[in-house]
Amino acid sequence: MMAYTGGYWSGEPISFLDAIKNTDSAAALMYAGFLGVALTLAIMLPRGVVTVNRLPEAAWGGFKSMLPAITILMFAWTIGGVVSELGTGEFLAHRVGQHLNPAEYPVIMFALACLIAFSTGTSWGTFAIMVPIAIDFAVLLAPQLTLGMVAAALAGAVYGDHCSPISDTTILSSTGAAVNHIDHVSTQLPYATVGAVACAIGYVFYGFVAPTGIAHWPMAFLTLLVSLAAMFLFVKVLHARTAG
Template identity: 25%
Template sequence: MKSLKSVSTVIGVALLLLAVLCYFINWHALVPAFTVLGIAIITRKALEPLIIGCAIGFILLAQQGGSAEWFPEGQGMIFPLNMFDGLFSSIARDAHDGGLIWVILVCILYGAFVQMVVASGGIKAVGKYSENHVKTKKQSLLMTYWLSFFFFLDDYFSALSVGNTMRPITDKFGVSRDKLALVLSFVCVPLTIIFPISTWTIFYGTQLTSIEGGVLDGKGEAITSPIEAFMHTIPYNFSAWISLILGALVVYEFLPDFKGIKEAEATVVIKEEKEKTSKKDKKEGKVIYFLLPLLVLIFCTVFPYPFDFDYWGPSFEFDINYIFGSIDALRGIATACVFVYFYFLLFKIVDFHKISDNFVKGLETITFVLAVLGFTYLLKDVQNGLGFNEFVASHLEGISWLNGSTLPFIVFALVAWICWATGSNWGIYAILVPTTAILSTQFHADFWLTQGALASGTVWGAAACFFSDNRVLTAQSCKVDMMKHGISQFPYQLIIFVVSSVIYLVAGFIL
């Protein structure tokens, strides 16, 4: 473990030196990102590096006179006044756009939902039921892998639910929590971008259908459905497919553990837990306490309410675009929380005080996550204020060997590292989907392959980033240090990146 820390320190120092170099050659847009990554790798912390990176970004903005587009109120302000003003501006802007509010509400309600189900004994019952079928360490990892496929609607939901459900079982069989988190990282994010019913599907598909001039299907007709548009990219989301395959190789033990995971596995101590029977807790949880809320969550996420006759009325069609055209993760989790609350109270599964306490406890467990997310949004805005996107675009245009065959590879590689460096993924869609569409037309590249490369790059960046929202939630549910988890799973992510890059490069010349 000491050698791993030494390597991490060397990499972190190298990134900080790179940030200094970028400052002196006036590549200011890259300084905050390299600073955050360097400090995060050295300290293995998430929040502090983001705060420092944002502070350095605002120092640079103060030197340049501020950003007229991103922080107009802070023009001419000195540091740290411009940072306080910028934090307010960033939150207000993202809240006005709805993106930040949506993420906050989904996060805190998922936290409350999971905590209430845990309090009912439902998740523990799933664990006990699983123990009747899980007899070995390998089987516990297999169950973790395949159980994740049932939580395809959202990566937040998958990370929180599967981690909390499987952690007691994998602990029992001596699986390190680092490896549990690794298996989740193989599935949670990739699954949401190759399954046609997810929050990522709707968002990305909407960006595609919003492209000026529209996008056409194979018959030359304009595509208006986000689901239909998204489904054209599924075969080309190579990094997501490779991640699922690599995850299977790990859990089926066809691929040996790399150094970080191997060291974590070697330090695991299996603790024999003696269950104490409490007179106060005579009731045992049942699997139905987990399954019924889950079914309500899935149904209300995919479909509108049964009394919504505008949807279920005479115009209802048995068409995938119609049925799945109204997916709403916030509606689903909000409804599920209300259902769980009253279901547990009415049937006296959990008493009023206990369910209320656990509801609040669930909200509190996401506080750190929300703080990290808030500064991630701020970092993104700071980099935009420093001209990060324009910097990338200008250097992309300067590549002499950029053509229709190499464009998918360049888009994937560039977007992957941008998302890895910034922790942003959905924001990248809004910025680069139209740009990628223009470039694919300009260079006569395959449109869907290029868009698939864009989606694939964001997925890889989100899964590989040390401080992305999914990394935070995965570490939270597996009860493992976030930076330790990020570093231990990164070698596997590099394999995914290299293999995907090769495939995109080959596909660009073939298609």
Template identity: 25%
Template structure:
């Protein structure tokens, strides 16, 4: 209700903060500063001359509400450091090298591993990103390409599996809308999976790029030419600014189980408790116990890695917190209800799937809020679908796929941020190289929804 009131008050003005963020990021190529500027603009629109106090209140509130994420990202950082410095990641790479014994096989192995870890997109980014660094570096695969492959099997795979965190949450939201009669939210979600066209295309297009069926283009092609020509897996500025510290140069591989067991613990505990923070804490402890008894890590080193992990993820944490604050201002301005209600009058049965996908995808990309956009969209889109005699499962599929696009493409989202942290990149590296490639499944997805809408109208 608050969002609808905000929509009546602010209307088209609610678009301004997001536009400022995107334009500023394109011009400056700096994600964090652009997000902070967007939050300033949102505060000014809401509070005018008293904007600073409003911005400060929103930010402090979000920091308090986001303690869970601060701990999660910090522990992710600790996990990454422990697995790398102990040689555990190198040990896993030695096992993986037996299967991934060529450049294309390594990329396909990365893709398959991403599909296997479907439970949670954070788990996917952390596990696959860290596990495959050594192998992809060995076969001269750019970190930009690694990040693209990893994030292409993140949310896009999660929404296609009803037992994932995304599937469970969306099923509960669908059931709460209560317009599908006796059909449970879970069954409705399962029935909608064939209609999640963008997600299917986004996953399938990755091996097509890898195998050369679809040639690389744009900045990603240049990134691959760079690494093949110079051996530099990171963007050139990383070496000029001495960002890459070569921390693995003196590290010797340890037993692959030192990587595999903590990852299994992480996945198992997360599934059992439905709490990824608890899962990563237990997995870090499990990793230390194994390494301690092998005399590969002392208690002091373990504590240093915990502190170092939080330091490593400071930028990541700040970026995600800034994105969350921007989401709060977008909600206060009524951005999502305004856009959806503005588009609703032009919807027709034939155009419904394509327009729904485009609008929700745009909102998800602009706000970086995927579950939040879905939560607002389902109560509006599903009744509209019923009123227009549109297949409700197709409507659910379009909304879910659109939010997966947001996770795939929004360069300041938590999903992309975790992916970049796990692959050693900056968010703008991902935006510059991955977005042109993501344009292909986006265009194909829109065309597919147009055809589907016409056929099923």
């Protein structure tokens, strides 16, 4: 759907990646939702899993369960549009960028995205807010870091959403597993934070190495090694405490 709304099948000479970059996210979500419902009905109705008489009740129940997520997305897109129109990224670039080392931009963007997503409990909302800022900031001050800045905003948003106690995904996970919600949050926070710290280290190296034109794969490999080593130590300490 993202490729479709981006014009990939419009007959124009546009690549798949360009179509994804120019996609209409709202339209893609709507079309994907309708397609998902149609496919579900095509599979479930012939098998008798659900009857036609129960469709209105099921549709209303699904709408109520998705209403909070829809509301969050609407507000997030609204805030993202306001941020973009106000030129928040350009403002921050001129006001703050001159006082920072360009190599610090990716890790700072990552930390801010982590904080915002953890506080709000939504990764999509953080995407809408932080990605325009990251792009404007990078384009004006460090074009060679644009890809890393966007990646930092996305990664930080996912981490914050994953660890946030008010995130819908966290609540659904604890509810589905039938465990105490706070216990679930406290158990997933350590290992997720290990990954976030390793990721931050990778962004620090990226900030210094990317402008030099050196290949990026050594940084990814280093980040992976740090993650594996930290996770190994974490599991070893956990087993030692459990055995004791």
